[in-house]
Amino acid sequence: MSLPQLIMLPGPTNVPARVYAAMCKPMINHRGPEFHELHSRVLENAKKVFQTENDLFVLTSSGTGGVECAASNFLLPGEKILVPVGGTFGERLADAFRTYGADVIPIEVKMGSTPTANQIKEVLKRERDAKAVAVVYNETSTGTTVRDLRQIGEVTKEAGALFIVDAISVLGGDDLPVDKWGVDVCITASQKCLATPPGLALISVSRDAWKLAERAKPRTEYFSLTKCKKFRDEKMETPFTPAVSLFFALDEALQMILETGLERWIGRHKKAGSAYYEAFGRMGLNFFAEEGSRSNVVIAINMPTGIAAKSLRDRLRTRYGVVVAGGFGALKDSIFRIGNMGVVTPREVVTTVSAVGAALDELGFRGHAGEGLNAAIRLISDL
Numbered sequence: 001m002s003l004p005q006l007i008m009l010p011g012p013t014n015v016p017a018r019v020y021a022a023m024c025k026p027m028i029n030h031r032g033p034e035f036h037e038l039h040s041r042v043l044e045n046a047k048k049v050f051q052t053e054n055d056l057f058v059l060t061s062s063g064t065g066g067v068e069c070a071a072s073n074f075l076l077p078g079e080k081i082l083v084p085v086g087g088t089f090g091e092r093l094a095d096a097f098r099t100y101g102a103d104v105i106p107i108e109v110k111m112g113s114t115p116t117a118n119q120i121k122e123v124l125k126r127e128r129d130a131k132a133v134a135v136v137y138n139e140t141s142t143g144t145t146v147r148d149l150r151q152i153g154e155v156t157k158e159a160g161a162l163f164i165v166d167a168i169s170v171l172g173g174d175d176l177p178v179d180k181w182g183v184d185v186c187i188t189a190s191q192k193c194l195a196t197p198p199g200l201a202l203i204s205v206s207r208d209a210w211k212l213a214e215r216a217k218p219r220t221e222y223f224s225l226t227k228c229k230k231f232r233d234e235k236m237e238t239p240f241t242p243a244v245s246l247f248f249a250l251d252e253a254l255q256m257i258l259e260t261g262l263e264r265w266i267g268r269h270k271k272a273g274s275a276y277y278e279a280f281g282r283m284g285l286n287f288f289a290e291e292g293s294r295s296n297v298v299i300a301i302n303m304p305t306g307i308a309a310k311s312l313r314d315r316l317r318t319r320y321g322v323v324v325a326g327g328f329g330a331l332k333d334s335i336f337r338i339g340n341m342g343v344v345t346p347r348e349v350v351t352t353v354s355a356v357g358a359a360l361d362e363l364g365f366r367g368h369a370g371e372g373l374n375a376a377i378r379l380i381s382d383l
């Protein structure tokens with residue numbers, strides 16, 4: 001029997017019915033008044049969720065397109081950028097800038113921990129001509145969130161460098177007031193904490209970022225921000241055909257988030273995040289991330305000795321209809337990851353915690369499934 005699946009991945013996530021319904025609206029002309037109105041509302045509401053007055057663009061691409069857009073619009077070949085690397089997405093961010101010719105100075109971060117402002121400050125002192133610092137706020141591969149992000153922004157701006165943040169897996173799921181924290185370029189994607197299907201990337205661009213963009217002739221057509229700005233300013237359009245149905249979906253999701261209230265929407269992720277850590281800890285499981293770096297939106301759990309992540313994932317999917325992720329690369333079989341993103345209600349928490357407890361028990365782990373579930377139930381009583 002095939003079960004309806006609960007998608008507890010670190011993206012894509014479960015999508016609310018009203019967002020799916022919005023996607024089914026009849027097609028409109030992407031060069032006509034209905035799209036202009038839709039586009040304008042999406043930009044206005046997305047800025048509220050980003051907490052920014054900066055320019056914001058919605059790109060028809062997955063999150064990597066947003067990263068590629070940042071890598072291709074601001075720096076000239078040979079210019080220096082600092083990139084902390086503590087996991088797969090830090091590596092990809094560094095690679096994207098390398099691809100466009102930047103001189104990437106990687107800052108090694110132990111997997112499971114996160115970069116600190118002091119660490120970045122030291123490197124900035126040495127690399128005085130660094131033009132930018134790019135940070136993955138939530139490293140999805142290790143379940144870590146950079147708790148020093150605001151302070152990293154401060155040291156970056158003090159050094160006169162541009163502050164670029166890959167917030168793809170976390171914007172909407174944890175604190176990120178873009179303007180208050182001095183983020184010049186912030187990137188996110190539709191399929192994570194915004195509870196929308198995959199296919200759109202969002203990028204905000206500050207005045208300082210435009211100054212750099214104006215010198216650097218974009219080396220991309222599809223992701224040229226100058227082009228995006230021109231089309232938006234002149235016609236409230238996008239240069240190329242946008243994924244109109246996904247714009248309908250994102251529009252609905254943003255309205256839903258703002259109706260809920262941004263603080264409350266983020267607060268749900270925090271509350272459920274704490275419940276997962278408490279529940280799995282009580283069950284007798286350990287976490288991959290160090291305590292001060294743990295992510296609320298990606299819970300990375302070490303596999304108990306002798307049980308492969310694949311057997312747990314298969315069992316969760318086939319027996320309980322709960323879909324979770326394994327690890328990347330070397331961590332493939334030694335951790336499993338739960339996405340706590342977008343649709344965060346008691347149903348997701350209780351179902352996932354109990355299914356993990358049951359599946360591990362069936363696989364021979366002698367943990368405390370009941371104790372874990374009780375802890376989760378108590379912690380989400382007002383979710």
Ligand SMILES: Cc1ncc(COP(=O)(O)O)c(C=O)c1O
Pocket residue numbers: 010011062063064065067089136138139140166167168169189
């Ligand atoms: C932190 C981070 N950066 C970049 C990406 C790449 O995004 P996409 O797979 O949407 O291209 C992801 C995807 O999971 C991510 O979590």
